Amino acid sequence: MILVVERVRLSIGTAIEFGLETGTSDPYFTTAFLMTYRDSKCESNCAFCPQARDSSSVSDRLSRISWPDYDIDKVIGAWPQRSQFRRICIQTLCYASVVEDVVDIVRRLREVAQLPISVAIHPVDKDDLNRMRGAGVTNIGIALDASTPSLFEEIKGKRRATPYRWDRHVNALREALEVFGRGKVTTHLIIGLGETEKEAADVIQMMYGMGIGVGLFAFTSVRGTSLESSEPPSLSSYRRIQVVRHLTSKGVLRSKEIGTDDNGRLTIDIEHKSMLSALSSGEAFQVTGCEGCNRPYYNERPRGPMYNYPRPLNRKEVLAAIKETQLV
Template sequence: MALVEKVRLSLGTAIQLGLEAGFLDPCFTTAFLMTYRDGKCNANCAFCPQARESTSSSDRLSRISWPVYSFDEVLDSLDTIDTFRRYCIQSLNYPQAVEDVASILKELRVKTSLPVSVSIHPLDSTGITRLHDAGATSIGVAFDACTPELFDEVKGKKRGAPYRWETHLKALQDALEIFGQGNVTTHLVIGLGETEKEAADFILTMNKMGISVGLFALTGVRGTTLEKEKPPELSTYRRMQALRFLISHGYLTETEVVIDSEGALKVELDASLLGVLLSSGEAFRTSGCQGCNRPFYNERPSGPMYNYPRPLTPEEAADALALTGW
């Protein structure tokens, strides 16, 4: 019997594993697991249904529901599926979190040699090494906010939460040493009140450090402090996606990123070259670890699609590119 008794699975993952009824999607390439605890996270991020002070149902993370299963049952069900390309473990912040994630990793490693990413609160280098040695192939520590001031407001001091900007940065630097470049990620939520310049500067800084950025659109989930906040303008989100894509592929340098008089992000690249680089629509797909698609994490099935979990049609790609205004 596994040391960890229970885990949560994203509903989509549970369906793919045959643990719930539903549509079997051959494009569902990442299995999402979340640590289980009886209660909420010790942290208090203003947008998160798992936050200490949120009144949301505790089976939610963003728009997705995460039912609880016996971990043994989940491990058995893994024998029935070969469409996953990656596993992703999301951890809440609580005293046993590292122990639990290490145990989950060890059991998964008996079953699979696929990449396993862990998204967790900042750890010291001993904790990071522990997860690396237990079988994690990449690690993410989510900044979510792009400036120290916004960070304090949505998940740090002003939330009575344990997080500090400097500690997040240090954990990511240590993770780079232990996991190596290309295996360390952070998250950025667009729509928390940042300017396009602030978000762009954050993406540029992370890219320079060798940390990849997964983009999320603010989603006002009922029961969270930010439940009434609107999602970001789609045009702003498209510019951030395009910037992240161009920078992370080395198609753009920092000096080619400018802000116009309206505060909107522009890039100094030839329009025809931009068309070549962005017309496939790749830039507008879900970003994060390789192979991650997080279907409907931020968006209602009726749209708008902030992050496409699949290749875009030529029309969708043209519309997304046009929205950048570039």
């Protein structure tokens, strides 16, 4: 039986850019965000997620963004002929036919767009990875979210009664690398789930060592989730982890140069002058993930604090962000 996707969700910002909703258009919006649609929630149960099986959040939420659903023909018909989009990103829920749905959505998208297409998905087998690649998917993201195996079990795995396991996610990232190649596979970490700064730094180093890119989110509580009463990370702590991610991604930070002070705060043992020069562009504090992705206000409230800037920072913002790191 061939399944044909009838409905799909768009992030509210994407729907505005498509003219499907009214609202203020964002000049920095560079990625069209879609999400697979189903009547019920995700079959998995991540503690932070409004789509999780046990969450009582409304089902059109992911992070703090709303995702209205549309007939897929309407979305394809509304695809802007000229736009600032540089990438398409498809978020998926966990359910049995999700790969079929992704392949079908990508087939429809390829009628109107030749942009790179990223898919954020749970571990699937290699045949499914190859099918998605064959359909036109260019990048894969498999989110670890948690920075350590034990935190993973608590937030996404065993303790949440799901089949997700740390080792399986890490192996899936390795397999995705074999299918999609270096530079095309990413993971995401949510900072503020209970990890130490050093644990976050260690997993960032581990991922880049494997050839996997890392995108960072600051934990944002969403009503109706198991973590609805938890607090976001401190901005200063997040800034230090952004610095580690940035310097690691540029290949200028080695594990032996990362330490902690008596308060568990990260320290970086490289010359202040080199660090300042590496941070002066402000890139370290912008949204991270696939190339061309900026996820405006995914985990930021427009009034701040601005954990991840969706655009280049001005000079004042760069200086403030560097100061917030308390590293120099």
